[in-house]
Structures are given as structure tokens and as C-alpha cells.
Amino acid sequence: MCQDVTRDFLKALPKCEHHMHLEGALTPAVLFKLAAKNNISLPSDDSAFTSAETLLQRYERFSSLDDFLHYYYIGMSVLITASDFEALAWDYFEHAAADGVVHAEVFFDPQAHLSRNVSYETILQGFNAARVRAQREFDISSELICCFMRHLPAPDCEATFKLEDVQASYKRGDVVGIGLDSSENNFPPELFKSLYAGAKSLGLRRTAHAGEEGPSKYIEDSLDLLDVERIDHGIRIAEDPKLMERVAKQGTLLSVCPISNVLLQCLTSVAEVPIRKFIDAGIRFSINSDDPAYFGNNYILDNYIAVQNAFSLSHSEWRTVCENSIRGSWCSETRKEEMLAQLKSVVDNA
Numbered sequence: 187m188c189q190d191v192t193r194d195f196l197k198a199l200p201k202c203e204h205h206m207h208l209e210g211a212l213t214p215a216v217l218f219k220l221a222a223k224n225n226i227s228l229p230s231d232d233s234a235f236t237s238a239e240t241l242l243q244r245y246e247r248f249s250s251l252d253d254f255l256h257y258y259y260i261g262m263s264v265l266i267t268a269s270d271f272e273a274l275a276w277d278y279f280e281h282a283a284a285d286g287v288v289h290a291e292v293f294f295d296p297q298a299h300l301s302r303n304v305s306y307e308t309i310l311q312g313f314n315a316a317r318v319r320a321q322r323e324f325d326i327s328s329e330l331i332c333c334f335m336r337h338l339p340a341p342d343c344e345a346t347f348k349l350e351d352v353q354a355s356y357k358r359g360d361v362v363g364i365g366l367d368s369s370e371n372n373f374p375p376e377l378f379k380s381l382y383a384g385a386k387s388l389g390l391r392r393t394a395h396a397g398e399e400g401p402s403k404y405i406e407d408s409l410d411l412l413d414v415e416r417i418d419h420g421i422r423i424a425e426d427p428k429l430m431e432r433v434a435k436q437g438t439l440l441s442v443c444p445i446s447n448v449l450l451q452c453l454t455s456v457a458e459v460p461i462r463k464f465i466d467a468g469i470r471f472s473i474n475s476d477d478p479a480y481f482g483n484n485y486i487l488d489n490y491i492a493v494q495n496a497f498s499l500s501h502s503e504w505r506t507v508c509e510n511s512i513r514g515s516w517c518s519e520t521r522k523e524e525m526l527a528q529l530k531s532v533v534d535n536a
């Protein structure tokens with residue numbers, strides 16, 4: 187740890203997590219337990235699935251986003267009942283609480299479950315039970331973001347978006363907005379214009395993965411064609427100084443996931459995440475875990491620590507990071523004021 191910014195200080199910071207896929211909290215141990223309980227057969231032609239230990243070892247050498255997604259989609263096939271989804275989300279919230287998360291806006295991939303005949307209501311029932319408990323026991327507020335998988339045909343994404351149960355979840359306020367995830371290259375934002383226009387017309391919040399593996403043009407097009415309010419990852423914006431200027435001026439928040447970027451071979455080290463460039467350019471960003479159970483069990487605090495080790499931020503820079511994370515959250519202004527007061531007290535006492 188560098189200078190006088192300590193691990194305890196980083197832990198105490200009131201964190202907002204904006205980029206965490208609940209299905210990415212599925213550890214190999216739980217994956218094997220649920221596969222046995224739910225009678226799900228795992229691939230017999232891949233020795234990675236011999237045991238939880240071999241699977242964990244395989245997770246240490248992902249060669250790309252698509253290599254990871256192959257295992258990720260097999261993994262989530264063991265999730266069947268509402269209690270499976272609840273346990274998954276609860277596991278995340280326990281880690282989040284230990285790491286000082288006060289507000290979490292978490293992704294889920296309904297299409298990956300609906301295609302296996304798991305109902306949308308089953309998914310939401312489980313996730314909501316965990317969210318209510320996290321609010322009660324940990325004082326963590328949370329929002330759900332419904333992600334659409336860009337490797338699937340856009341009309342399928344739109345059909346899912348229009349399902350009665352899905353629309354009802356927006357109306358009830360159970361789901362605050364939409365996102366776009368999965369394989370990035372060759373699935374440009376323009377394919378999803380009509381989906382995002384539909385979301386905007388319902389008053390939903392909008393974000394999209396862009397510039398993770400894909401070009402910075404996908405970031406620009408997500409802003410121009412999808413009218414997103416946040417960009418997930420966005421690291422390749424560093425290749426386009428003009429776009430950096432624009433994003434800084436607009437105040438668009440990037441939800442950056444440093445350890446994920448290294449483990450998926452987007453970058454060779456956390457030091458290559460353009461954190462210093464973002465700070466110098468006045469670009470707002472939050473720091474997030476993405477899929478912690480797949481990425482070395484590294485949750486949000488591990489990502490904060492990795493950034494500190496690589497960039498030696500000052501107390502005041504951490505204050506700005508957390509303030510921008512709070513202001514870029516999709517919660518009420520009252521909740522933001524509470525979190526800002528918590529932040530002030532942590533920084534004043536450091």
C-alpha cells in the first residue's frame with residue numbers, strides 16, 4: 187500500500203458498485219453443489235469440469251472475453267429455482283458489505299435463463315429476496331439492471347424486452363434500467379437502436395458495455411445511437427482524445443473493472459488501465475468487480491486496492507472517485523446526500 191492511503195481507508199470508503207453481474211458471483215464450489223442438487227449435467231468432454239478445483243484453475247487462464255463467456259454461460263445453467271438466485275445474490279451482498287459497498291446497481295441476464303425455461307418471475311423473486319435482506323441487514327441499497335446479450339439477434343432482445351413479466355418489472359420499479367453485455371466485437375451498438383429507444387420511452391436508465399475489447403467507436407456510437415447515460419468498461423476511450431474530451435464535458439460515468447480487464451487479457455496489468463489519464467482529463471469513473479467469482483475471487487475492495495497499488499491516488503483523489511460514483515448512481519437524491527455525508531466523514535477522519 188502506498189503513502190498514507192491505507193487498506194482500512196479504502197475499505198471504509200462508502201462504495202457504489204455499478205458494474206457487477208450477479209451471475210458472476212457463482213463460485214465453482216456453488217456451481218458443483220447446484221449442478222448436483224438440480225440434476226444438471228456439466229460438459230463431460232472438458233476436463234476443466236472434473237471438480238471445483240480444476241474449474242478454478244481453468245478460470246486462471248482465460249484467453250479473451252469470449253473464452254470467459256463460454257464458461258460463464260455453462261456455469262449459469264445450474265441456476266434453476268428462486269432460492270438458487272437468492273443464494274447467489276446473497277453471496278454477493280455479503281462480500282459487498284464486508285468491502286464497504288453502500289449502494290449496488292447489479293446486472294442480470296434474463297435471456298440466459300428464459301432460454302432454459304426458468305421464468306423471469308423465478309429470477310426476480312430470488313434476487314429481490316436477497317436485495318430486501320441486504321437493505322435490512324447491511325443497509326445496502328440496490329437496483330437491478332436488466333442486460334441484453336448482444337451476441338443474440340436484436341429482435342430476440344426486443345422480444346424479451348417486451349415480455350409482459352419484463353415490462354411489469356419496469357413498471358413496479360423492480361428493474362431500474364437496461365444494459366448490453368456479452369461478446370462485443372462484431373456486435374455494434376447500432377443493432378440495438380430500437381431496443382434502447384423503447385427503453386428511453388419508458389423512462390428507463392440506460393447503459394451499455396463498450397470499449398472493453400471493442401473499438402472506441404462503439405463507445406461513441408453507444409452515446410450517439412443508444413443515448414446511454416453510462417458506459418461499462420470504456421477503457422479504449424483512451425485511444426480517442428476527442429471522445430475523452432466529450433465524455434469529460436458531458437459527465438458520462440465509466441464503470442471501470444480493472445482486474446477483469448487484466449484477467450480477460452484486454453490489458454497486461456492494472457497499471458495499463460487509463461486511471462491517471464481519466465483523472466487528468468476530468469473523466470468520471472467508478473471502480474467495480476464485474477464477475478468476481480470468475481476473476482480470482484476479487485471483489486470491489488480488491489479492485490480499489492489494485493488501483494491504489496498501481497496509481498498511488500491521494501485521499502482527495504479517492505474522495506473524487508467516490509463522489510463521482512455516488513453522483514453517477516441511479517438512486518434518489520436523498521440517498522445520494524446520505525452517501526455523500528458518509529464519504530465526508532470517512533475522508534475527514536482519515
Ligand SMILES: Nc1ncnc2[nH]cnc12
Pocket residue numbers: 207210251258367368369395398446476477
Ligand atoms: N466483462 C463482461 N463483458 C461482457 N459481457 C459480460 N458478461 C459478464 N461479464 C461480462
Ligand SMILES: [Zn+2]
Pocket residue numbers: 205207367395418476
Ligand atoms: Zn461486465
